[in-house]
Amino acid sequence: MKLAPKLVLTILLLLGVLLAAGGGWLTKTDFERNFEQARTQNTLAHRRDTYSLQNGLLAKAGSGEITSQEVADYGSSLGLYVGQEQGGFAVYQDEQVMYSSLPAALGQEAACQAIEAGEEALLLRKAGQNSYMLMASPVQAAGKQYWLVSAYDVTNLFRAREEKFRELFRLELAALALAGTAAALAVSWMIRPLKKLEKASRAVAAGDYTLSTATKSRDEVGALSRSFDAMTATVRDKVDQMEDTILRQKQFVSAFTHELKTPMTSILGYSDLLRSGEMNPEDQRQAVQYIHREALRLETLSGKLMQLMGLVEQEELTLEPVRLVLVLRDTAASLPELAPMLDIRCDPSLTVMADRDLLADLVRNLVINAARAQPKDGRVHITAGRTEEGVALRVADRGRGIPEADLPHITEPFYMVDKSRARAQNGSGMGLALCARIARLHGSELRFTSRLGQGTVVELILREGEE
Numbered sequence: 001m002k003l004a005p006k007l008v009l010t011i012l013l014l015l016g017v018l019l020a021a022g023g024g025w026l027t028k029t030d031f032e033r034n035f036e037q038a039r040t041q042n043t044l045a046h047r048r049d050t051y052s053l054q055n056g057l058l059a060k061a062g063s064g065e066i067t068s069q070e071v072a073d074y075g076s077s078l079g080l081y082v083g084q085e086q087g088g089f090a091v092y093q094d095e096q097v098m099y100s101s102l103p104a105a106l107g108q109e110a111a112c113q114a115i116e117a118g119e120e121a122l123l124l125r126k127a128g129q130n131s132y133m134l135m136a137s138p139v140q141a142a143g144k145q146y147w148l149v150s151a152y153d154v155t156n157l158f159r160a161r162e163e164k165f166r167e168l169f170r171l172e173l174a175a176l177a178l179a180g181t182a183a184a185l186a187v188s189w190m191i192r193p194l195k196k197l198e199k200a201s202r203a204v205a206a207g208d209y210t211l212s213t214a215t216k217s218r219d220e221v222g223a224l225s226r227s228f229d230a231m232t233a234t235v236r237d238k239v240d241q242m243e244d245t246i247l248r249q250k251q252f253v254s255a256f257t258h259e260l261k262t263p264m265t266s267i268l269g270y271s272d273l274l275r276s277g278e279m280n281p282e283d284q285r286q287a288v289q290y291i292h293r294e295a296l297r298l299e300t301l302s303g304k305l306m307q308l309m310g311l312v313e314q315e316e317l318t319l320e321p322v323r324l325v326l327v328l329r330d331t332a333a334s335l336p337e338l339a340p341m342l343d344i345r346c347d348p349s350l351t352v353m354a355d356r357d358l359l360a361d362l363v364r365n366l367v368i369n370a371a372r373a374q375p376k377d378g379r380v381h382i383t384a385g386r387t388e389e390g391v392a393l394r395v396a397d398r399g400r401g402i403p404e405a406d407l408p409h410i411t412e413p414f415y416m417v418d419k420s421r422a423r424a425q426n427g428s429g430m431g432l433a434l435c436a437r438i439a440r441l442h443g444s445e446l447r448f449t450s451r452l453g454q455g456t457v458v459e460l461i462l463r464e465g466e467e
Helices: 003-061 068-082 107-117 155-190 192-205 220-276 281-313 324-334 356-372 404-409 419-424 431-441
Strands: 088-093 096-100 123-127 130-141 144-153 320-323 342-345 351-354 380-386 391-397 446-451 455-462
Touching (some): 003 130, 003 144, 003 155, 088 107, 096 107, 107 123, 107 144, 130 155, 155 192, 192 220, 220 281, 320 324, 320 356, 324 342, 324 351, 324 356, 324 380, 351 356, 351 455, 356 380, 356 431, 356 455, 404 446, 431 446
Parallel strands (some): 342 380
Antiparallel strands (some): 088 096, 088 144, 130 144, 380 391, 391 455
């Protein structure tokens, strides 16, 4: 059974129990009150009849012994006086009936039971379709004891109670019908957000992460809806990231394959010529140089690729205080052929939190790229200084510059602004990708500023440390 019918049935069940209990209690209370009023009235009427019978019998006793006929005659006269107020009465002496106007359906047994119960004890008896309230009281006259047994018709009390129960049942049915309709409408309105959630969950299960529930209520369902939307947004972002990662991997593999194909084609072509043995010494020497150069390119490419793969798998670095000038000296020492071009300006006491070897490798790659840009002044400018953000390390050149459209892509693996020139300079398109990864491991990002024909500036913000 679905949630909506369960909620409606639960509401109707609770409402039915409450109405039945409340209506039953009210009807019972009303009946008890009316019954008590009838008992009081009948008790007073029975006492009046008892006094009347006793006075009449005492008057008869003044003239001598009371005969059974005289008791019967007085009972008849008393019956004419009170007959319309009660269901009937009887006069007994020694369990013998002297007079009786009791309904025939009651019989003698009921009257005897009332006498046995004692003075003014209440008995309820049903005779046919009617209900009676019986009371008995003793009467003393002429040395004899008589009993007056009165029966009062209380059928209307019980009929009124039954009618109220029937009315209550009809009202309860009508109330449950109205409540059921209202509950069905209310529950249908209340569970609309849940239906939207169900629809959205099915869509998510089918791979559609764009559907939003957008429930604005402030209750628990609204909170659940907002959490579901946040979850789908997170899943959508993760899926987008995965798709982007897969796309990048495909592009990476494609670019890597292409970069491998070019030198391998040259190596295979020139080696095939050498195998033919039909080349003159000069051509042979040139072919060997081509093979050597392309083999160096492959070696550089594989080394950069392995270094990048290692950095990608590394999630964080253990950073230590390092004097920045020492890192720059390491860079200059690793590039003896470019050392004369370096213009280094750094406070010797400036200390940063870094991995010395990786930071030196980052600067080395930036310097190589700057030198390949063929700066007009023949210099690569390295400066470092304190800023509000931290220690700013800059590598600048006054070379060719980078087109604005290429700036967002230059840190992608194998991306080259000028592929023919880069390959001629033994470039692999991996240097800036390595630099970007090293910068992220240091909690920073590379910032590029470049203008065609004027040069490029690369900036890195590092956290200052203390030795």
